Amino acid sequence: MPSKRPPRLTGALCAMLLTLGACANGDADKGGPQTPEVGYVTVAAAAVPITSELGGRTVAFETSEVRPQVTGLIRKRLFTEGSFVRAGQPLFQIDASLYRAAVAEAEANLASARANAMGAEEKAKRYEPLAKMQAIAEQDYTDALAAARVARAAVAQNAAALDTARINLRYTTITAPIGGRIGRSLATPGALVSATQADPLAIVQRLDPIYVDIQQSAAELTALRRSLANGRTQPGSTAVRLRLEDGSDYALPGTVEFSEVTVNEATGTVTLRARFPNPNGVLLPGMFVTALFEQAVEPDAMLVPQPAVQRDFDGSAFVYVVGKDNKAQRRKIVTERTAGANWVVSSGLKPGERVITQGLGNLRSGAAVRPVPAASAQKVGAAGGKAAKGE
Structure with a gap:
């Protein structure tokens, strides 16, 4: 015959069972600690300039100073200040009266020298047969021949003087030595200029x-x-x-x-x-x-996004990489410069390693992580847990 339990005991047992069930359901809802999700990039060696x-x-x-090569008064300025000039373009005109007279004098001297040379050469020609017949002294012929040669040298000398006079006359028109932009004029019409002056007339x-x-x-x-x-x-x-x-x-x-x-x-x-x-x-x-x-x-450098690189108390750089069994590892690196939005890492990393760039807030070395590529959508930290539950 079944025994009858007191009503109070039966009610207490039911209440205990309901409490345990509720606690079990609450623990199931909360769940255990979740593995944080982190974003990573895979580093590779690349040529970095x-x-x-x-x-x-x-x-x-090119820079050229416009300078006079003869002495005289400037009569005209033939250019516009600040304009472009071509090589050989006239810039200043110096009074050429004396230089034209010098050319005329040199031409006259050359004509006189040529006339003297012609007479000396003819005399030497006439003396040559007479000297052979001993109709005149040999010395007279030698003197006539030497005089003819001196006269020819005088012709060359006067021709050179004429060239010099013509060059000086040409220098009375001062031209641009090169093509380019000319600056302001440093001399005005009426100024006396000379070939030995220190200041230029203009600069091109x-x-x-x-x-x-x-x-x-x-x-x-x-x-x-x-x-x-x-x-x-x-x-x-x-x-x-x-x-x-x-x-x-x-x-x-x-x-x-x-x-x-x-x-x-x-x-x-x-x-x-x-x-x-x-x-x-x-x-x-x-x-x-x-x-x-x-x-x-740098042919074998590696680029790491700047947010991934952190600094220690001594100023040295370090990053977190995804190590064995998906655990975060703290790694010291050497980086001295940037390239765009990246740090250039010269040592401390190997090609193919996964460097964590997102989810670094509370990350510690040795902690388990769930790595995903940095370009994909992520649920990082506590916010990720809420998103998983649809909260």
Whole structure:
């Protein structure tokens, strides 16, 4: 015959069972600790250019000072200040009266010398047969022959004097030595100029193309050459880009042409010269610019997104990588420069390793993680747990 339990005991047992069931359901809802999801990128060796940003100044491709080569008064200025002039174009006119007279005098002297030479040569010709017949003394013939030769030399001398006079007359018209843009006139009509004066009359500059003289530290250049010699880097491109003083970029690229072979003792720098086209005259001599060019290429460097790189208390860089069994590993790296949005890592990583770039907030070395590619949609940290539950 079944025993009857007291009603109070039966009610207590039911309440206990209901409480245990509710607790079990609550623990099931909360679940255990979840593995954090992190985004990663796979690093690979790549050729990364070493870009240099160096200051420089623009220099005219050709510069010529317009100077007088004879003495005289300036009668006319034959150009417009600030305009473009061509090579050989007349710029100033010096009073040519004295030089025209000098040419006329030299022409007369040459004509006189030629007449004397003709008479001396004829006399020598007449004396030659007479000397052979001993009708005259041999010395007379010798003297006549020498006189004819002196007369011919006088003709050459006077011809040279005439050429000099004509050159001086031509120099009274001062022409442009090169083509380019001419500056302001430093002499006015009525001014007395001479071939020995210190100041030029004007300056002509050729600005298309134009040079940019770039200053680089001798220590940096030496380190670069040593790196090229060791094979750690390869020669880069000779193409150069310019950034102007207002921060804008110059539209046309240039080319590095040569490097000086001496170091400036005052600044410790070496001058590199680049050549740029300047068809619109945007670049003017003396402008300060910034040159950007790839001096070398690091062939086996690795790029890591900047958010992945962190700094320790001593300033050293480190990243987290996805290690064995999907556990985060803290890895020290060596990086000295950036390339765009990435750090260039020279040591500390191997090709194929997965560097964590997202979900770094509470990450610790040795912690288990669930890695996904950084480009895919992710649920990182606590927010990810809520998203999984649809909260």
